[in-house]
Amino acid sequence: QNGQTTYFASDIAYHRHKLARGFDRIIDVWGADHHGYIPRMTAAVVAGGVLFALRAAARAMKLSQMKSDFVSNVSHELRTPLASIRVFGELLRLGKAETPEKVRVYGEYIETESRRLTQLINNILDLARIESGRKTYELAPADLEEVVRETLRTFRPSLEQAGFRLGWQPPTAPLPAIALDTSAVGQSLANLLDNAVKYSGISRDIDVGV
Numbered sequence: 001q002n003g004q005t006t007y008f009a010s011d012i013a014y015h016r017h018k019l020a021r022g023f024d025r026i027i028d029v030w031g032a033d034h035h036g037y038i039p040r041m042t043a044a045v046v047a048g049g050v051l052f053a054l055r056a057a058a059r060a061m062k063l064s065q066m067k068s069d070f071v072s073n074v075s076h077e078l079r080t081p082l083a084s085i086r087v088f089g090e091l092l093r094l095g096k097a098e099t100p101e102k103v104r105v106y107g108e109y110i111e112t113e114s115r116r117l118t119q120l121i122n123n124i125l126d127l128a129r130i131e132s133g134r135k136t137y138e139l140a141p142a143d144l145e146e147v148v149r150e151t152l153r154t155f156r157p158s159l160e161q162a163g164f165r166l167g168w169q170p171p172t173a174p175l176p177a178i179a180l181d182t183s184a185v186g187q188s189l190a191n192l193l194d195n196a197v198k199y200s201g202i203s204r205d206i207d208v209g210v
Contacts, residue, residue, distance in 0.1 A: 077120055081113035108157060115154040119190050137181040145175050145210050151186045152208060155193050164197065169209030
């Protein structure tokens with residue numbers, strides 16, 4: 001698919017260049033033959049329309065490729081929490097949690113991975129709302145520090161399991177309540193954490209502060 005997309009994009013660019021040169025030639029010929037203003041304007045309008053259509057087609061193909069990449073990435077991301085939920089659920093079913101502490105740990109993993117799964121689904125739904133112009137934010141007074149703490153609590157087990165150290169630097173003084181969409185803020189922080197994991201290189205330290 002990537003190869004096909006690259007071919008179409010280069011094909012459009014090639015024909016756009018050829019058409020631009022061709023229409024320049026048409027304008028010159030019409031101007032030389034007719035010595036008139038209308039033929040030049042007609043050719044210019046036709047050339048502009050075709051070039052605009054080609055640019056729109058190229059942009060549409062680029063957006064289509066971005067959507068395809070997004071769906072591919074999300075499909076991969078969905079497998080991780082689903083696999084974790086299945087594994088820890090099987091461990092509980094088989095009685096591998098022999099102590100209350102293990103039951104608590106397994107339950108915590110299932111809870112955090114289900115929250116992460118919900119976050120990924122919300123990302124997909126938000127993309128659809130943004131494209132259709134129906135994305136809205138529900139602002140209400142909330143504690144930003146608590147929103148950040150809750151998001152970090154959700155992601156900490158999976159990050160530590162992947163070998164990352166998640167550091168938290170709370171504010172030095174209590175923060176006043178502010179109007180915000182807690183779901184949107186939590187989702188933004190979750191996306192930042194995902195990016196930190198993907199692009200951290202050899203570093204395994206993630207620090208979050210408010």
